Amino acid sequence: MELNARIPAGPIQDKWTKHRFDMKLVNPSNKRKYSVIVVGSGLAGGAAAATMAELGYEVSCFCFQDSPRRAHSIAAQGGINAAKNYQGDGDSVYRLFYDTVKGGDFRAREANVYRLAELSLAIIDQAVAQGVPFAREYGGFLANRSFGGAQVSRTFYARGQTGQQLLLGCYQALERQIGAGKVTMHNRHEMLELVVVDGRARGIVTRDLISGRIESHVADAVVLCTGGYANVFYLSTNAKGCNVTAIWRAHKKGAGFANPCYTQIHPTSLPPAGEHQSKLTLMSESLRNDGRVWVPKQQGDTRPPDQIPDDERDYYLERYYPSFGNLAPRDIASRRAKEMVDEGRGVGPSGIGVYLDFRDAIQRLGKEVIEERYGNLFDMYANIAGENPYEVPMRIYPAPHYTMGGLWVDYNLMSTIPGLHVGGEANFSDHGANRLGASALMQGLADGYFILPLTLGDYLARGGFDKIDTDHAEFRAAEEAVAERTKKFLSINGKRTVTDIHRELGAILWEYCGMARNAAGLKTALAKIPALREEFWENVRVPGDGQNLNQQLEHAGRLADFLEFGELMCHDALDRDESAGGHFREEHQTADGEALRNDQDFAHASVWEFKGVGQAPVKHREELTFENVPLATRSYK
Amino acid sequence: MNLTLHVWRQAGPDAEGRFETYPAQSISEHSSFLEMLDVVNERIIADGGEPIAFDHDCREGICGMCGFLVNGVPHGPLPGATVCQVHMRHYQDGDELWIEPWRATAFPVIRDLAVNRSAFDRIIEAGGYISAATGSAPDAHAVPVPKENAEYAMSAAECIGCGACVAACPNASAMLFTAAKVGHLGLLPQGQPERYTRVVDMVATMDGEHFGHCTNHGACQVACPKEISVDYIARLNKDLRTAKIRKSPNIR
Numbered sequence: 033m034e035l036n037a038r039i040p041a042g043p044i045q046d047k048w049t050k051h052r053f054d055m056k057l058v059n060p061s062n063k064r065k066y067s068v069i070v071v072g073s074g075l076a077g078g079a080a081a082a083t084m085a086e087l088g089y090e091v092s093c094f095c096f097q098d099s100p101r102r103a104h105s106i107a108a109q110g111g112i113n114a115a116k117n118y119q120g121d122g123d124s125v126y127r128l129f130y131d132t133v134k135g136g137d138f139r140a141r142e143a144n145v146y147r148l149a150e151l152s153l154a155i156i157d158q159a160v161a162q163g164v165p166f167a168r169e170y171g172g173f174l175a176n177r178s179f180g181g182a183q184v185s186r187t188f189y190a191r192g193q194t195g196q197q198l199l200l201g202c203y204q205a206l207e208r209q210i211g212a213g214k215v216t217m218h219n220r221h222e223m224l225e226l227v228v229v230d231g232r233a234r235g236i237v238t239r240d241l242i243s244g245r246i247e248s249h250v251a252d253a254v255v256l257c258t259g260g261y262a263n264v265f266y267l268s269t270n271a272k273g274c275n276v277t278a279i280w281r282a283h284k285k286g287a288g289f290a291n292p293c294y295t296q297i298h299p300t301s302l303p304p305a306g307e308h309q310s311k312l313t314l315m316s317e318s319l320r321n322d323g324r325v326w327v328p329k330q331q332g333d334t335r336p337p338d339q340i341p342d343d344e345r346d347y348y349l350e351r352y353y354p355s356f357g358n359l360a361p362r363d364i365a366s367r368r369a370k371e372m373v374d375e376g377r378g379v380g381p382s383g384i385g386v387y388l389d390f391r392d393a394i395q396r397l398g399k400e401v402i403e404e405r406y407g408n409l410f411d412m413y414a415n416i417a418g419e420n421p422y423e424v425p426m427r428i429y430p431a432p433h434y435t436m437g438g439l440w441v442d443y444n445l446m447s448t449i450p451g452l453h454v455g456g457e458a459n460f461s462d463h464g465a466n467r468l469g470a471s472a473l474m475q476g477l478a479d480g481y482f483i484l485p486l487t488l489g490d491y492l493a494r495g496g497f498d499k500i501d502t503d504h505a506e507f508r509a510a511e512e513a514v515a516e517r518t519k520k521f522l523s524i525n526g527k528r529t530v531t532d533i534h535r536e537l538g539a540i541l542w543e544y545c546g547m548a549r550n551a552a553g554l555k556t557a558l559a560k561i562p563a564l565r566e567e568f569w570e571n572v573r574v575p576g577d578g579q580n581l582n583q584q585l586e587h588a589g590r591l592a593d594f595l596e597f598g599e600l601m602c603h604d605a606l607d608r609d610e611s612a613g614g615h616f617r618e619e620h621q622t623a624d625g626e627a628l629r630n631d632q633d634f635a636h637a638s639v640w641e642f643k644g645v646g647q648a649p650v651k652h653r654e655e656l657t658f659e660n661v662p663l664a665t666r667s668y669k
Numbered sequence: 670m671n672l673t674l675h676v677w678r679q680a681g682p683d684a685e686g687r688f689e690t691y692p693a694q695s696i697s698e699h700s701s702f703l704e705m706l707d708v709v710n711e712r713i714i715a716d717g718g719e720p721i722a723f724d725h726d727c728r729e730g731i732c733g734m735c736g737f738l739v740n741g742v743p744h745g746p747l748p749g750a751t752v753c754q755v756h757m758r759h760y761q762d763g764d765e766l767w768i769e770p771w772r773a774t775a776f777p778v779i780r781d782l783a784v785n786r787s788a789f790d791r792i793i794e795a796g797g798y799i800s801a802a803t804g805s806a807p808d809a810h811a812v813p814v815p816k817e818n819a820e821y822a823m824s825a826a827e828c829i830g831c832g833a834c835v836a837a838c839p840n841a842s843a844m845l846f847t848a849a850k851v852g853h854l855g856l857l858p859q860g861q862p863e864r865y866t867r868v869v870d871m872v873a874t875m876d877g878e879h880f881g882h883c884t885n886h887g888a889c890q891v892a893c894p895k896e897i898s899v900d901y902i903a904r905l906n907k908d909l910r911t912a913k914i915r916k917s918p919n920i921r
Contacts, residue, residue, distance in 0.1 A: 161806035165823040172813025204798035211794040
């Protein structure tokens with residue numbers, strides 16, 4: 033497996049400009065002769081599909097939901113970063129770049145991050161032109177707020193629904209192209225195989241989730257924008273349908289998987305309420321701007337929060353990090369919360385949770401101001417938890433939320449399989465070992481609107497495509513593999529449900545490969561996962577047949593992939609013998625419990641090559657160099 | 670808590686449907702409505718049956734994928750919430766619940782509680798956008814937008830496309846859905862160039878998709894999980910009238 037990142041030469045500020053000039057172009061009248069498959073219709077996929085169609089390419093887009101408007105980008109609440117410096121508070125492209133590299137704990141590729149910061153400007157312009165109703169000031173200009181670990185106000189937002197509004201802008205652009213006949217949309221289709229012909233990605237095999245039909249689709253290039261894999265933990269803030277299947281199947285066909293152990297645990301989710309819990313709900317981290325996080329000083333203190341006097345409360349984030357306080361980065365805030373719970377100082381009926389208290393903010397600013405800022409979030413909390421957060425502090429706990437790892441891509445966002453491009457959360461490119469708040473939407477849209485349409489053009493312009501159709505042996509073989517697998521799921525007829533086994537897998541990963549990991553635990557997980565996988569293939573029960581809507585069958589397919597992927601994640605976590613960002617190895621911490629990186633041995637992206645189910649994967653490295661942001665220890669004290 | 674469910678079961682679009690009765694036993698009051706159905710489904714599977722199919726995804730009220738009638742009410746009894754946001758503490762032990770899919774010609778049943786809402790996509794496709802190709806945008810501050818306008822546009826833009834408005838309407842009209850998009854884009858300066866063709870084209874598509882007409886019942890507003898106001902329907906009608914009396918919709 034060859035890893036050539038294809039980073040353009042020259043100063044970091046000029047790389048993207050120079051690269052755009054160096055890329056080959058497809059003549060406008062020839063673009064319609066090239067076809068592209070886009071899997072996923074979230075911010076990255078939807079934006080890429082719409083933009084490539086606008087440029088003139090023949091695009092097919094696939095999503096498993098009933099409409100492209102429902103992709104999980106829709107659930108992002110807080111906002112989107114852009115270095116517009118509209119607040120005049122000293123922000124710049126360079127500062128956003130610097131913050132993102134540092135926030136990622138020096139495990140991202142500088143050139144990609146700089147480009148991301150650069151493109152952030154155009155994203156806001158594009159979204160506003162589409163009619164995204166961002167929050168505004170009375171003068172009619174755009175409002176900004178400071179968000180999760182940033183010391184400038186660069187976050188644009190639309191109430192608590194920024195992801196929704198950006199996705200609807202993108203969806204509307206996509207629908208315009210569908211109406212114009214330039215995009216063929218395949219709703220309720222799931223990609224189950226990548227088809228590689230003569231070493232290049234040339235198509236996919238899908239299952240129509242309504243009719244069960246297995247279909248082949250040919251194109252000149254394939255783009256995967258299929259999101260992250262946090263549902264490997266079973267309980268996460270991801271939508272129920274989010275899965276690793278598309279990128280895992282591509283990995284099995286030769287695409288290198290980078291840094292699977294980099295997962296982000298979000299500090300402000302609602303705590304799990306019981307065995308029935310099917311997913312975790314995120315509360316926007318903007319709440320940490322005014323809420324204070326605390327637990328009782330005393331272990332096992334079961335008094336109601338209003339009866340615990342201030343000097344018996346431990347505002348631990350303010351204590352540990354006097355300058356950042358409650359706004360400490362996500363990974364740090366999450367780990368500290370787990371520490372409190374592990375010490376027996378957790379709150380709520382289960383003891384799993386910490387308080388996020390608005391008492392002081394309400395006293396200082398008045399209830400009206402808090403209501404204006406967070407009204408919808410408070411309502412949401414009250415509805416789910418059944419408690420009034422204006423009177424009783426919220427209870428929060430960390431939850432798997434985002435995955436920084438993904439398929440390895442070069443500067444053109446192309447994987448190790450020529451013709452297979454990967455965008456958004458599905459690739460590994462920009463966030464290193466930890467993603468800063470309000471940066472996911474930015475990355476999805478930068479990839480989709482501004483990078484993929486150009487780099488794919490370059491790939492297509494270089495040509496050399498043989499004419500093939502779905503009768504090609506590779507398509508036949510892939511279809512057969514899908515049919516075979518479907519038949520297998522339905523024939524096992526064991527005793528355990530898909531959900532039951534998924535829950536067990538999630539518990540293993542949360543315990544041994546969650547917020548804090550150690551070698552012994554990871555080895556335990558590496559023994560437990562193959563055993564559970566074996567049990568799945570012998571004892572799962574998938575009712576019904578493959579000829580119609582069968583949600584258990586869909587879930588079984590996704591779980592089968594998680595059961596293979598989870599093992600890779602633990603391999604990577606065990607191999608990365610350092611702490612970095614969201615990957616915290618207990619063996620590597622400073623005296624006061626901070627992550628301790630090992631730049632000597634681990635300033636690289638680990639890229640894994642698939643060698644067979646149950647076989648040890650082979651590691652390749654992309655060395656990371658830091659020419660602009662000097663390697664330094666993160667400090668949020 | 671223990672409940673009795675009467676659930677609409679229908680094997681496919683052309684199959685005949687009927688209510689089947691299931692006990693929902695030892696349900697936690699902290700579970701959501703969909704988690705209650707998960708529990709029931711796990712038991713159906715254990716007993717060798719086929720689980721109840723229902724659409725869902727984000728389970729936090731924003732994706733718009735879930736939705737069905739509970740005792741005749743879209744998304745159940747809680748105002749301003751999708752059914753995934755309704756928790757079982759809103760019900761009493763011993764309650765009997767009738768659960769069925771959206772009922773509308775334009776939303777054919779796929780299976781059990783899942784319906785086909787692609788007609789909504791086609792309404793958007795007809796004009797629910799601003800034609801701004803990637804790369805064509807001026808600086809975001811080039812055109813200030815009065816805060817009140819931006820807020821009022823946002824209140825319409827919150828629509829999640831779930832279909833509750835259609836299900837609540839005695840005519841199965843998609844007027845609130847369409848009006849929300851017409852209102853959102855028509856309230857912003859960026860939306861002005863296509864404002865009148867947009868409303869004409871979207872309404873024509875809505876009619877062609879076999880949604881009923883709006884007779885100002887207002888049930889849609891009550892059912893809407895985002896509490897979108899019928900005032901936007903008035904705005905749509907005003908724009909539609911203006912467009913229709915013009916020689917060409919966008920020419921003043």
